[in-house]
Amino acid sequence: MNLDRAKSAVIDHIDKSAAALWALSLDLHRHPEVGFKEKRACTKISRFLEERGFTVERGVANLPTAFRARRSANRAGEPTVSFLAEYDALPGLGHACGHNIIGPASAGAGAALASVVSPDAGGVIVFGTPAEEGGGGKVIMADNGIFRGVEATMMMHPAGETRAEVNFLALAELHFHFYGKASHASATPEQGINALDGVLATFNAISALRQHLPLGDRIHGIITEGGEAPNIVPAKAAAWFYARSDTAENLELLAKRVVDCARGAARSSGARLRVKRNPITYAPMRVNSAFAGLFRKNLEKLGVKEPNPLPPLAMGSSDVGNVSQETPTIHPQIQMVAPEVSAHTPAFAKAAGGPPGRKTLILGAKALAMTGLDILLDENARKRVKAEFRSGEPARKHSRAKRA
Ligand SMILES: [Zn+2]
Numbered sequence: 368m369n370l371d372r373a374k375s376a377v378i379d380h381i382d383k384s385a386a387a388l389w390a391l392s393l394d395l396h397r398h399p400e401v402g403f404k405e406k407r408a409c410t411k412i413s414r415f416l417e418e419r420g421f422t423v424e425r426g427v428a429n430l431p432t433a434f435r436a437r438r439s440a441n442r443a444g445e446p447t448v449s450f451l452a453e454y455d456a457l458p459g460l461g462h463a464c465g466h467n468i469i470g471p472a473s474a475g476a477g478a479a480l481a482s483v484v485s486p487d488a489g490g491v492i493v494f495g496t497p498a499e500e501g502g503g504g505k506v507i508m509a510d511n512g513i514f515r516g517v518e519a520t521m522m523m524h525p526a527g528e529t530r531a532e533v534n535f536l537a538l539a540e541l542h543f544h545f546y547g548k549a550s551h552a553s554a555t556p557e558q559g560i561n562a563l564d565g566v567l568a569t570f571n572a573i574s575a576l577r578q579h580l581p582l583g584d585r586i587h588g589i590i591t592e593g594g595e596a597p598n599i600v601p602a603k604a605a606a607w608f609y610a611r612s613d614t615a616e617n618l619e620l621l622a623k624r625v626v627d628c629a630r631g632a633a634r635s636s637g638a639r640l641r642v643k644r645n646p647i648t649y650a651p652m653r654v655n656s657a658f659a660g661l662f663r664k665n666l667e668k669l670g671v672k673e674p675n676p677l678p679p680l681a682m683g684s685s686d687v688g689n690v691s692q693e694t695p696t697i698h699p700q701i702q703m704v705a706p707e708v709s710a711h712t713p714a715f716a717k718a719a720g721g722p723p724g725r726k727t728l729i730l731g732a733k734a735l736a737m738t739g740l741d742i743l744l745d746e747n748a749r750k751r752v753k754a755e756f757r758s759g760e761p762a763r764k765h766s767r768a769k770r771a
Protein backbone atom coordinates (compact mmCIF):
# COMPACT_ATOMS: atom_id res chain seq x y z
CA MET A 368 0.00 0.00 0.00
CA ASN A 369 1.23 3.49 -0.83
CA LEU A 370 2.29 5.24 2.39
CA ASP A 371 1.18 8.74 1.41
CA ARG A 372 -2.24 7.54 0.28
CA ALA A 373 -2.61 5.59 3.51
CA LYS A 374 -1.73 8.71 5.51
CA SER A 375 -4.41 10.73 3.69
CA ALA A 376 -6.87 7.93 4.47
CA VAL A 377 -6.18 7.96 8.25
CA ILE A 378 -6.45 11.77 8.31
CA ASP A 379 -9.80 11.44 6.57
CA HIS A 380 -10.97 8.76 8.96
CA ILE A 381 -10.10 10.87 12.00
CA ASP A 382 -11.80 13.96 10.53
CA LYS A 383 -14.93 11.88 10.08
CA SER A 384 -14.78 10.56 13.67
CA ALA A 385 -13.85 13.96 15.15
CA ALA A 386 -17.31 14.57 16.64
CA ALA A 387 -17.43 11.11 18.24
CA LEU A 388 -13.89 11.47 19.62
CA TRP A 389 -14.63 14.87 21.10
CA ALA A 390 -17.89 13.61 22.65
CA LEU A 391 -15.91 10.78 24.25
CA SER A 392 -13.29 13.22 25.53
CA LEU A 393 -15.91 15.59 26.96
CA ASP A 394 -17.64 12.69 28.70
CA LEU A 395 -14.36 11.84 30.45
CA HIS A 396 -13.81 15.52 31.28
CA ARG A 397 -17.28 15.85 32.82
CA HIS A 398 -16.95 12.63 34.83
CA PRO A 399 -13.36 12.67 36.10
CA GLU A 400 -12.24 9.46 37.81
CA VAL A 401 -9.00 9.06 39.76
CA GLY A 402 -6.47 6.27 39.27
CA PHE A 403 -7.76 2.67 39.36
CA LYS A 404 -11.34 4.00 39.65
CA GLU A 405 -11.75 4.84 35.94
CA LYS A 406 -14.73 2.52 35.40
CA ARG A 407 -16.77 4.83 33.24
CA ALA A 408 -13.84 5.98 31.09
CA CYS A 409 -12.73 2.40 30.59
CA THR A 410 -16.23 1.32 29.54
CA LYS A 411 -16.71 4.26 27.17
CA ILE A 412 -13.36 3.89 25.41
CA SER A 413 -13.74 0.09 25.18
CA ARG A 414 -17.17 0.53 23.63
CA PHE A 415 -15.83 3.06 21.11
CA LEU A 416 -13.25 0.48 20.02
CA GLU A 417 -15.66 -2.47 19.99
CA GLU A 418 -17.96 -0.53 17.70
CA ARG A 419 -14.98 -0.20 15.34
CA GLY A 420 -14.05 -3.84 15.11
CA PHE A 421 -11.83 -4.33 18.16
CA THR A 422 -12.03 -7.19 20.63
CA VAL A 423 -11.54 -5.91 24.16
CA GLU A 424 -10.07 -7.91 27.05
CA ARG A 425 -10.86 -6.18 30.31
CA GLY A 426 -9.01 -6.44 33.60
CA VAL A 427 -5.60 -7.32 32.13
CA ALA A 428 -2.73 -7.60 34.65
CA ASN A 429 -5.44 -8.04 37.30
CA LEU A 430 -6.25 -4.34 37.07
CA PRO A 431 -10.04 -3.90 36.77
CA THR A 432 -9.69 -0.63 34.80
CA ALA A 433 -6.97 -1.79 32.38
CA PHE A 434 -7.77 -3.29 29.00
CA ARG A 435 -6.23 -4.61 25.81
CA ALA A 436 -8.19 -3.93 22.63
CA ARG A 437 -6.99 -5.85 19.57
CA ARG A 438 -8.18 -5.28 16.09
CA SER A 439 -10.15 -8.49 15.64
CA ALA A 440 -8.37 -9.42 12.44
CA ASN A 441 -4.90 -9.36 14.07
CA ARG A 442 -2.74 -12.34 13.18
CA ALA A 443 -0.01 -13.98 15.18
CA GLY A 444 3.61 -13.05 14.44
CA GLU A 445 2.85 -9.90 12.46
CA PRO A 446 4.37 -6.53 13.37
CA THR A 447 1.92 -4.93 15.76
CA VAL A 448 1.79 -1.29 16.73
CA SER A 449 0.00 -0.14 19.84
CA PHE A 450 -1.33 3.01 21.42
CA LEU A 451 -1.52 3.77 25.14
CA ALA A 452 -4.78 5.24 26.39
CA GLU A 453 -4.58 7.07 29.72
CA TYR A 454 -7.81 8.29 31.30
CA ASP A 455 -7.26 8.98 35.00
CA ALA A 456 -7.96 12.39 36.54
CA LEU A 457 -6.45 14.22 39.51
CA PRO A 458 -8.11 14.32 42.93
CA GLY A 459 -9.93 17.64 43.33
CA LEU A 460 -8.73 19.05 40.00
CA GLY A 461 -10.49 16.86 37.44
CA HIS A 462 -8.73 16.45 34.11
CA ALA A 463 -5.98 18.94 34.91
CA CYS A 464 -3.41 16.72 33.15
CA GLY A 465 -5.56 16.36 30.04
CA HIS A 466 -5.82 12.57 30.10
CA ASN A 467 -9.31 13.04 28.64
CA ILE A 468 -7.40 14.00 25.47
CA ILE A 469 -4.90 11.13 25.66
CA GLY A 470 -7.35 8.21 25.89
CA PRO A 471 -9.54 9.30 22.96
CA ALA A 472 -6.49 10.32 20.84
CA SER A 473 -5.04 6.81 21.19
CA ALA A 474 -8.42 5.17 20.57
CA GLY A 475 -9.01 7.38 17.52
CA ALA A 476 -5.54 6.62 16.15
CA GLY A 477 -6.01 2.88 16.67
CA ALA A 478 -9.41 2.87 14.99
CA ALA A 479 -8.15 4.89 12.01
CA LEU A 480 -5.10 2.68 11.56
CA ALA A 481 -7.18 -0.50 11.79
CA SER A 482 -9.59 0.80 9.16
CA VAL A 483 -6.83 1.64 6.67
CA VAL A 484 -4.19 -1.10 7.11
CA SER A 485 -5.05 -4.61 5.98
CA PRO A 486 -4.52 -7.42 8.49
CA ASP A 487 -1.69 -8.68 6.24
CA ALA A 488 0.30 -5.50 6.88
CA GLY A 489 0.15 -5.70 10.65
CA GLY A 490 -1.76 -5.70 13.89
CA VAL A 491 -3.18 -2.84 15.93
CA ILE A 492 -3.68 -2.75 19.69
CA VAL A 493 -4.96 -0.05 22.02
CA PHE A 494 -3.96 -0.56 25.66
CA GLY A 495 -6.10 0.99 28.37
CA THR A 496 -3.54 2.02 31.01
CA PRO A 497 -5.03 3.21 34.32
CA ALA A 498 -3.60 5.34 37.11
CA GLU A 499 -0.72 7.25 35.55
CA GLU A 500 -1.00 9.87 38.28
CA GLY A 501 0.81 8.02 41.04
CA GLY A 502 -0.63 4.51 40.76
CA GLY A 503 1.78 3.25 38.11
CA GLY A 504 -0.73 1.21 36.11
CA LYS A 505 1.79 0.76 33.28
CA VAL A 506 4.46 -0.43 35.73
CA ILE A 507 2.16 -3.26 36.80
CA MET A 508 1.15 -4.00 33.20
CA ALA A 509 4.81 -4.05 32.08
CA ASP A 510 5.75 -6.32 35.01
CA ASN A 511 3.02 -8.70 33.84
CA GLY A 512 4.46 -8.83 30.32
CA ILE A 513 1.46 -7.12 28.73
CA PHE A 514 3.59 -5.16 26.25
CA ARG A 515 5.78 -8.08 25.19
CA GLY A 516 5.83 -8.82 21.47
CA VAL A 517 4.56 -5.40 20.46
CA GLU A 518 6.69 -3.79 17.73
CA ALA A 519 6.25 -0.22 18.94
CA THR A 520 3.97 1.72 21.20
CA MET A 521 3.06 5.37 21.49
CA MET A 522 0.86 8.03 23.04
CA MET A 523 0.75 11.82 23.04
CA HIS A 524 0.35 14.26 25.94
CA PRO A 525 -1.13 17.76 25.76
CA ALA A 526 1.32 20.35 27.07
CA GLY A 527 2.57 23.92 26.96
CA GLU A 528 4.93 23.22 24.09
CA THR A 529 5.23 20.82 21.17
CA ARG A 530 8.06 18.32 21.49
CA ALA A 531 8.46 15.00 19.68
CA GLU A 532 11.13 13.55 21.93
CA VAL A 533 10.36 13.50 25.63
CA ASN A 534 12.53 12.00 28.33
CA PHE A 535 11.61 10.94 31.86
CA LEU A 536 13.58 10.26 35.03
CA ALA A 537 13.44 7.05 37.03
CA LEU A 538 11.66 7.51 40.33
CA ALA A 539 11.60 5.83 43.74
CA GLU A 540 9.24 6.75 46.54
CA LEU A 541 10.46 6.56 50.14
CA HIS A 542 8.58 6.93 53.40
CA PHE A 543 10.47 7.48 56.65
CA HIS A 544 8.71 6.91 59.96
CA PHE A 545 10.50 7.98 63.13
CA TYR A 546 9.45 6.74 66.56
CA GLY A 547 10.64 8.54 69.70
CA LYS A 548 9.24 9.02 73.18
CA ALA A 549 6.70 11.63 74.30
CA SER A 550 7.42 13.83 77.27
CA HIS A 551 6.61 17.31 78.60
CA ALA A 552 8.62 19.56 76.29
CA SER A 553 9.46 22.05 79.05
CA ALA A 554 9.13 20.25 82.39
CA THR A 555 10.82 16.95 81.48
CA PRO A 556 12.40 17.29 78.01
CA GLU A 557 15.31 15.14 79.14
CA GLN A 558 12.94 12.16 79.30
CA GLY A 559 11.78 12.55 75.71
CA ILE A 560 13.11 11.27 72.38
CA ASN A 561 12.21 13.71 69.65
CA ALA A 562 10.97 11.91 66.51
CA LEU A 563 10.63 15.25 64.71
CA ASP A 564 14.37 15.81 65.16
CA GLY A 565 14.82 12.61 63.17
CA VAL A 566 12.79 14.10 60.31
CA LEU A 567 14.54 17.49 60.46
CA ALA A 568 17.99 15.90 60.55
CA THR A 569 16.98 13.84 57.50
CA PHE A 570 16.09 17.00 55.58
CA ASN A 571 19.36 18.65 56.60
CA ALA A 572 21.45 15.63 55.62
CA ILE A 573 19.70 15.48 52.24
CA SER A 574 20.28 19.20 51.70
CA ALA A 575 24.00 18.62 52.29
CA LEU A 576 23.97 15.61 49.97
CA ARG A 577 22.45 17.63 47.09
CA GLN A 578 25.69 19.50 46.44
CA HIS A 579 27.43 16.25 45.61
CA LEU A 580 24.85 14.69 43.34
CA PRO A 581 25.27 14.23 39.60
CA LEU A 582 23.45 16.73 37.42
CA GLY A 583 19.84 15.72 36.92
CA ASP A 584 19.37 13.83 40.16
CA ARG A 585 16.42 15.10 42.15
CA ILE A 586 15.32 14.66 45.76
CA HIS A 587 12.24 16.35 47.13
CA GLY A 588 10.11 15.63 50.14
CA ILE A 589 7.48 16.78 52.60
CA ILE A 590 6.81 16.26 56.30
CA THR A 591 3.65 14.20 56.68
CA GLU A 592 3.65 14.02 60.47
CA GLY A 593 5.47 16.34 62.86
CA GLY A 594 3.97 16.13 66.32
CA GLU A 595 0.75 17.08 68.09
CA ALA A 596 1.52 20.21 70.11
CA PRO A 597 4.58 22.34 70.99
CA ASN A 598 4.48 21.27 74.64
CA ILE A 599 4.77 17.56 73.81
CA VAL A 600 8.04 16.07 72.58
CA PRO A 601 6.88 14.43 69.32
CA ALA A 602 6.78 10.65 69.74
CA LYS A 603 6.00 10.11 66.06
CA ALA A 604 7.06 11.97 62.94
CA ALA A 605 7.22 11.04 59.27
CA ALA A 606 8.49 12.30 55.93
CA TRP A 607 7.76 11.31 52.35
CA PHE A 608 10.41 11.68 49.63
CA TYR A 609 10.77 11.19 45.90
CA ALA A 610 14.22 10.42 44.52
CA ARG A 611 14.80 10.64 40.76
CA SER A 612 17.70 9.82 38.50
CA ASP A 613 18.50 9.14 34.86
CA THR A 614 19.01 5.38 34.93
CA ALA A 615 17.67 2.52 37.01
CA GLU A 616 21.18 1.83 38.40
CA ASN A 617 21.80 5.45 39.36
CA LEU A 618 18.37 5.60 40.98
CA GLU A 619 19.31 2.70 43.27
CA LEU A 620 22.57 4.44 44.24
CA LEU A 621 20.65 7.64 44.99
CA ALA A 622 17.89 5.88 46.95
CA LYS A 623 20.53 4.20 49.10
CA ARG A 624 22.17 7.54 49.90
CA VAL A 625 18.82 9.07 50.81
CA VAL A 626 18.02 6.15 53.12
CA ASP A 627 21.47 6.58 54.68
CA CYS A 628 20.60 10.23 55.45
CA ALA A 629 17.54 9.01 57.36
CA ARG A 630 19.55 6.30 59.14
CA GLY A 631 22.11 8.86 60.29
CA ALA A 632 19.29 11.11 61.46
CA ALA A 633 17.78 8.26 63.44
CA ARG A 634 21.10 7.65 65.10
CA SER A 635 21.70 11.28 66.01
CA SER A 636 18.17 11.86 67.30
CA GLY A 637 17.85 8.53 69.08
CA ALA A 638 14.51 7.89 67.36
CA ARG A 639 13.79 4.51 65.80
CA LEU A 640 13.42 4.53 62.02
CA ARG A 641 11.16 2.46 59.78
CA VAL A 642 11.78 2.82 56.03
CA LYS A 643 9.00 1.98 53.61
CA ARG A 644 9.67 2.02 49.91
CA ASN A 645 6.81 1.98 47.41
CA PRO A 646 7.22 -1.26 45.43
CA ILE A 647 6.26 0.67 42.26
CA THR A 648 9.51 2.06 40.84
CA TYR A 649 9.23 4.18 37.71
CA ALA A 650 11.81 3.27 35.10
CA PRO A 651 13.54 6.03 33.11
CA MET A 652 12.36 6.72 29.57
CA ARG A 653 14.40 4.88 26.99
CA VAL A 654 14.19 7.56 24.33
CA ASN A 655 14.05 6.49 20.72
CA SER A 656 15.09 9.37 18.45
CA ALA A 657 14.36 7.49 15.23
CA PHE A 658 10.81 6.82 16.39
CA ALA A 659 10.30 10.38 17.68
CA GLY A 660 11.64 11.64 14.34
CA LEU A 661 8.83 9.85 12.50
CA PHE A 662 6.26 11.55 14.73
CA ARG A 663 7.95 14.94 14.22
CA LYS A 664 7.78 14.56 10.43
CA ASN A 665 4.10 13.65 10.58
CA LEU A 666 3.35 16.68 12.75
CA GLU A 667 5.13 18.80 10.15
CA LYS A 668 2.96 17.27 7.42
CA LEU A 669 -0.02 18.37 9.51
CA GLY A 670 1.38 21.91 9.63
CA VAL A 671 2.84 21.88 13.14
CA LYS A 672 6.53 22.56 13.71
CA GLU A 673 8.49 22.14 16.90
CA PRO A 674 9.98 25.43 18.07
CA ASN A 675 13.61 25.60 17.17
CA PRO A 676 15.78 25.56 19.25
CA LEU A 677 13.85 23.96 22.09
CA PRO A 678 14.35 25.15 25.65
CA PRO A 679 15.80 22.53 28.00
CA LEU A 680 13.24 20.02 29.13
CA ALA A 681 12.07 20.16 32.74
CA MET A 682 11.76 16.47 33.47
CA GLY A 683 9.36 14.59 35.64
CA SER A 684 8.69 10.88 35.64
CA SER A 685 6.00 8.71 34.12
CA ASP A 686 5.05 5.06 34.16
CA VAL A 687 5.47 5.12 30.37
CA GLY A 688 9.19 4.76 31.20
CA ASN A 689 8.55 1.13 32.19
CA VAL A 690 6.82 0.49 28.84
CA SER A 691 9.80 2.03 27.03
CA GLN A 692 12.08 -0.59 28.60
CA GLU A 693 9.99 -3.36 26.98
CA THR A 694 9.37 -2.03 23.49
CA PRO A 695 10.24 1.06 21.42
CA THR A 696 8.05 3.81 22.85
CA ILE A 697 7.41 7.52 22.31
CA HIS A 698 5.53 10.00 24.48
CA PRO A 699 5.53 13.24 22.46
CA GLN A 700 3.90 16.42 23.68
CA ILE A 701 1.59 18.62 21.66
CA GLN A 702 1.00 22.23 22.61
CA MET A 703 -2.50 22.85 23.99
CA VAL A 704 -1.88 25.81 26.32
CA ALA A 705 0.55 28.73 26.58
CA PRO A 706 4.02 27.69 27.84
CA GLU A 707 3.46 29.41 31.19
CA VAL A 708 0.33 27.34 31.93
CA SER A 709 1.40 24.33 33.96
CA ALA A 710 -0.29 20.94 33.95
CA HIS A 711 -2.12 20.07 37.17
CA THR A 712 -3.80 23.49 37.34
CA PRO A 713 -7.44 24.57 36.88
CA ALA A 714 -6.41 26.51 33.74
CA PHE A 715 -5.01 23.35 32.16
CA ALA A 716 -8.21 21.45 33.02
CA LYS A 717 -10.30 24.19 31.41
CA ALA A 718 -8.31 24.06 28.18
CA ALA A 719 -8.58 20.24 28.10
CA GLY A 720 -12.38 20.56 28.12
CA GLY A 721 -12.61 23.33 25.50
CA PRO A 722 -11.59 24.17 21.92
CA PRO A 723 -7.81 23.89 22.59
CA GLY A 724 -8.39 20.35 23.88
CA ARG A 725 -10.42 19.37 20.85
CA LYS A 726 -7.80 20.71 18.47
CA THR A 727 -4.99 18.88 20.30
CA LEU A 728 -6.96 15.65 20.39
CA ILE A 729 -7.64 15.58 16.65
CA LEU A 730 -4.09 16.63 15.75
CA GLY A 731 -2.62 14.08 18.16
CA ALA A 732 -4.80 11.23 16.86
CA LYS A 733 -3.74 12.01 13.28
CA ALA A 734 -0.03 12.21 14.03
CA LEU A 735 -0.18 8.98 16.05
CA ALA A 736 -2.06 7.09 13.33
CA MET A 737 0.37 8.37 10.67
CA THR A 738 3.33 7.26 12.77
CA GLY A 739 1.67 3.86 13.15
CA LEU A 740 1.57 3.66 9.35
CA ASP A 741 5.29 4.45 9.17
CA ILE A 742 6.01 1.54 11.52
CA LEU A 743 3.74 -0.95 9.74
CA LEU A 744 4.29 0.00 6.10
CA ASP A 745 7.86 1.34 5.96
CA GLU A 746 10.21 -1.54 6.67
CA ASN A 747 13.27 0.72 6.81
CA ALA A 748 11.69 2.99 9.39
CA ARG A 749 10.70 -0.03 11.43
CA LYS A 750 14.25 -1.39 11.28
CA ARG A 751 15.78 1.94 12.34
CA VAL A 752 13.48 2.16 15.35
CA LYS A 753 14.23 -1.41 16.34
CA ALA A 754 17.99 -0.98 15.89
CA GLU A 755 18.03 2.07 18.15
CA PHE A 756 16.02 0.21 20.78
CA ARG A 757 18.39 -2.76 20.63
CA SER A 758 21.44 -0.52 20.90
CA GLY A 759 20.35 -0.29 24.51
CA GLU A 760 21.47 2.85 26.21
CA PRO A 761 19.13 5.81 26.51
CA ALA A 762 20.30 8.42 24.01
CA ARG A 763 20.76 11.20 26.57
CA LYS A 764 22.36 9.50 29.48
CA HIS A 765 24.06 11.91 31.84
CA SER A 766 27.74 11.26 32.09
CA ARG A 767 28.91 10.17 35.51
CA ALA A 768 32.55 10.76 34.63
CA LYS A 769 34.52 13.06 36.93
CA ARG A 770 35.02 16.55 35.55
CA ALA A 771 37.50 19.23 36.46
ZN1 LIG B 1 -0.11 14.59 35.40
Ligand SMILES: [Zn+2]
Pocket residue numbers: 464465466499524
Ligand atom coordinates in the same frame (compact mmCIF):
# COMPACT_ATOMS: atom_id res chain seq x y z
ZN1 LIG C 1 -0.39 13.41 32.45
